[in-house]
Amino acid sequence: MIDLRRLHVLRAVAHYGTVTAAARALHFTPSAASQQIRQLARDLGVDLLEPQGRGVRLTAAAESLLAHADAIAERWEAAELDLRAEYSEPAGQLRVSGFPMSVPVLLAPMAVRLRDRHPRLTVRIRETGAPESFDQLFEGEAELAVVEVTPLNPPLSDARFDQQPLLDDPYDLVVPDDHPLAGRGRVDLAEAAHEDWIAPVPDSPCRPRVMSACGAAGFTPDVVHHALDWNVTAHLVAHRLGVALVPRLAQLMPHLPITRVRCAGDPYRKILTCTRRGCRERPAVAAALRELRELAPTAVA
Known part of the structure; x- marks a missing residue:
């Protein structure tokens, strides 16, 4: 019989990538997490982890076991739903x-x-x-x-x-109120190719989308300022330090002298x-x- 607690430790190793990270998430010591997996391997008579450089990786047997473990987790969710079917009101x-x-x-x-x-x-x-x-x-x-x-x-x-x-969350071009593009209903990003740009910081998930949208319009933006927060970006635009692409979900401060202009092609996330x-x-x-x-x-x- 497979010990489901040990199986959960193996799932955590697969999710977090290392035994140490899995142990931290499960509030185990790394040695305790390793022991759980070694015992699971002994119970099943297969190797579950193998050395890779300074770390370890899952074996083919472990990958096969995880596919079953994920199916068990889904069935458990379904079983819990069935058991509570009489309580249909959200509570x-x-x-x-x-x-x-x-x-x-x-x-x-x-x-x-x-x-x-x-x-x-x-x-x-x-x-x-x-x-x-x-x-x-x-x-x-x-x-x-x-x-x-x-x-x-x-x-x-x-x-x-x-x-x-x-x-789908479209990106708008944000410019100062008195910018030549501010009065347009929709603009081609290529029209802003020679502007100074304000972009998300390099490790932001939005950074690749901004660069990709500009690349699709045929240019690489000259990024002179970086911001983490969209309202910081908006303030930089308001001070005429550049233009920016900002997701429409971003709620920018209403008092700022900036205009959001829709982009041809509707780049989005x-x-x-x-x-x-x-x-x-x-x-x-x-x-x-x-x-x-x-x-x-x-x-x-």
């Missing part, structure tokens, strides 16, 4: 995580609607980046996440997570909802997803 606690921009325009309004419509349901919101949101789902610390697509996200085929499109496999039909999660689908079109109008 209890719903823990939701989301990237910073999603909180004011999607998650906070969603929580207000759920509070009004389902008084027995309590929503807990945590602002996180995409990698942390997936960690929280994996660890069972969140039931629902709103994430932007980044190269660091698990692939859509990952059997542990159910990732579904929520909305994709926003997803994500749950653990088998969790999407839980009453509280399903209710939250309905609210998010209703809010999404107006968020980027």
